[in-house]
Amino acid sequence: MQLGTYELMIDNTVRFYTGHLGIHQEGYWEEKILDNSFEGGNQVPVTNENITVMVPRLTSFALSSFGDRTRGVMVNGIDPERESVLTALDKKIVKGRYLTDRGSLIAEGLASYLKLQVGDTLVMISQGYHGVNAAGKFPVVGIVKFPVPELNQQSVYLTLDEARSFYGAEGLLTSYSILLDDPSVTRQVQKEVEKQLAGTGLRVMDWKTMMPELVQSIELDYYGGLIMIYILYAVIAFGIFGTFIMMTKERTYEFGILVSIGMKKRKIQAMVAIEVFLLSLFGVLLGVVASFPLNLYFYLNPIRLTGNLAEAYEKFGFEPVMPFSMDPVIYYDQGLVILFIALVLGVYPMLSIMRLNSVKALKE
């Protein structure tokens, strides 16, 4: 269940930022400037059957302005068609239309800051390739909305050609983002691509290297969750064990009587086994029934996160809420685990009956 969430989270994030693999000029990742871009026409420098799409980008910074307002923005020169396969940018349009050949897409937060509508013209100035001056006017054709505030406040999309001529960076790219059909082969594809890129001065990186924070936060969350669950299991196990110990101790005398008057230990064990089973089953069912309304409440009223955690969530493109699942599979799985724990611990009463000494038991 938790694992599923992570896969989804990785997929979302990876798609949005870097792809499973990224190709850059040697040095670009350390210093993300246009001078560290590479010659890359629209032709694909590598081939591999696992690659779904390779998305070229030319990314840099600019100062944008409209009316009397200005703001620093991230300019992304993109291939609209391929970009939509990777990031589904075309699905994020809230006003206007998707990018075709001319004009710009701007993020919704930025648009509202600049008080800019579809049809208005955005002015941008920047420093281009090798320090040339860059200036340009770009009519806004559409507005896109991102859940991540950082992106929503400062993203501008141009076609690759327009971005190149704006920055004076003809034929250059800052990155290729590679999307794979099957993320599990990432490492293997990376090795093959590495071979193909040998001697070109290009470097291929996987998402784990490009986004160590994501890996960290997932691991933290994952192991944190795991530890939490084991602690809970341990607590529950102690509770159950305590109950069984009580149940056995309290009835030692009774068992002693039964053995004395001639009830075979095997029969007593069978009787107690049934009790243990029914007790466990009943306990688990009761647990499910009791937790259901609580879970339902949190499902309908999710906990809204605040502070650092909220920022972290937003950074990776999620709403800062802690989702609760009503998936019956969770009840089923957890129920089975607890039942299993209970039945394993149920060995204790069996053993103590087996070892029961009736004379001692009768003295209790």
Added chain:
Amino acid sequence: MSMPVIETIKLKKVYNPDKIPVVAIDSVDLTIEQGEFTAIVGPSGCGKTTLLNLIGGLDVPTEGSVKVADTQIGQLREAQLTDFRLKHIGFVFQSYNLIPVLTARENVEFIMLLQNSDKKEREGRSAELMEKMGMKEAMDRRPAELSGGQQQRVAVARALASRPKFILADEPTANLDSKSTESLLDIMSRMNQEENATFIFSTHDHRVIDKARRVITLEDGKITSDERR
């Protein structure tokens, strides 16, 4: 009529043989015959409970042997011994020890159920015994709804249910007032005659000792006197 149901030979029980040994029973040769109504008496700690436990196969002697009818019970394995107790030995305990969730009558039937008696036999026997115990009116009550004396009468009925070779009762009246003690003793004595049931009971109580027809006195694990009357 004189046929031994219990025969102990050089019976000895030592507790804690490795640490500070306590000789609880020492060289006891004892023969109990069918139909006896025998009290085992003696000061506290003289070994009464230990002796009854050895005879009933609840405890294992350190030395010597116990023969019940023709069976050396020391040679039985644990499960066989349990079965042997079920078939041949009735127990009455100081604190009644009925099964709390069962009614008086069901408590009697329970032991017959363990013996796989059929329903008709169980019902007939339990009704008969309840009647004999003077418990006819109260037989559908649970132990919690019965007085101590009544509970102990149910316990005697339970012990008799399977017509055992003998009944062992360790201080059966210790928790009863004098009136209940008397009525329990009357019932036991009547069962001894009517059903020819063999009773061996331990006691401190003089009124109980007076009813016995054989009194065996233990001191420090040894038989010091054995009188029949």
